[in-house]
Amino acid sequence: MHRLARLAGTVGMALALAVAGSITGAHAAAAGAAVVGHVYVNDNAAGTNTVAGFNRHADGTLTALPGSPFKAGGAGTGTIIGTQGALQLSSDGQYLFAVDAGSSQISVLRIGSDGSLREVQGSLISSGGNEPISIAVHGNLVYVANTGAGGADYTGFTFNTSGHLTPLAGSTFSLSDTEGPGDVLFNANGTRLVGTRVNTSLIDSFVVGSDGRLTAAPGSPFAAQAFGPFGSAFRPTNPAQLFVSNAHAGAGKGSVSAYHVAADGTLNSSDGSPYADHQTAPCWVDITPNGQYLFAVNTGSTTISRYAIAKNGTLTLLGSTSFSSGLGIRPFDLRVAPDGNDAYVVDAQLKAVTAFAVSGGNLTELSPSPFALPRGATPFGIVVD
DSSP: OGGGGGOOOHHHHHHHHHHHHHHHHHHHHHSSOEEEEEEEEOOBBBEEEEEEEEEEEEESSSSOOOOEEEEEEEEEOSSSSOOOOOOOEESSSSSEEEEEETTTTEEEEEETTTTEEEETOOEEEOSSOHHHHHHHHHTEEEOOOOOOOTTTTTEEEEEETTTTTTTTOOOOOOOOOTTTTEEEEEETSSSSEEEETTTTTEEEEEEEEETEEEEOOTTEEEEOOOSSHHHHHHEETTTEEEEEEOOOOOOTEEEEEEEEEEEOOOOOOOOOOOOEEEESOOOEEOOTTTSSEEEETTTTTEEEEEEEEEESSOOEEEEEOOOOTTTTTOOEEEEEOTSEEEEEETTTTEEEEEEEEETTEEEOTTTTTOOOOOTTTOOOOOOEE
């Protein structure tokens, strides 16, 4: 499985203590601001897995929800895992799906009116393979990417209004043990599904049938434009435009590829793609809700690259934003808030969430950030509502 331990050095004790001090004071900073949503993180805790929950305030800051962390039901690995999409929100916003990589299961948690989480009784289910690492959701259809030896695959489920998953017969698409899937996701209208194979630099593309089963596009899997296709995002305003980060080209050689996804699922690259970001290991990507800007987290150089997206899907690099915590951290999954005002990044080294204000294609880290995750978290996967 693809892990990012090799992409960043360890944090020195002095830095860790300094950041811990800043985290300690952060929770009180937002106490007076109105709650406008929530942020959830898959803690991937050893033994019983948990999901950390935060109130998201109007000023972008976070405070821990009462009762957080919430038990997920399955088991995490307690080790750092580098993939995108380990936690997802249901289409109706009432449930969270969490991968339990340590027990090869999927947990479903109901979101309360106050943002609290409660495991849906009887909902814990096998992931359909070994070591699930990413989830894709559209309507009542859910696909999971598994990466473990002897059970690497994409497997489908249907989801009902009571919060339970049912395996979709005939939906499993098997992968070899060495592929190292990094992400699986639907486009906005649920007609296409893609998955990245990080270790073998391939991209799977499927047409989703009316019965939820997958048909591989002609020529799939497609060779990536650079080594290590990792995170991916469909443009919210155009379900035929796909963007994939390329993480393994080497120091200072990171890039993001742009593709047009044809009706039969075929991937065709945009003119000028891939688009260099001159950083190291761009892994996680997300796009602003208006579809105008793309952000890519460069785990190796601890920066976030910022791109403008043209109508035809081509990218223009605007620059890169550093983290105030400095080098040696491990910024992972990134999510932009639904209102487009803020963005949040999970850090697996600091065990924290870093918050940024979003203004067009610019990012400004919020001064109380980063916000601490629970003890025992080895986080990957974030959801913002």
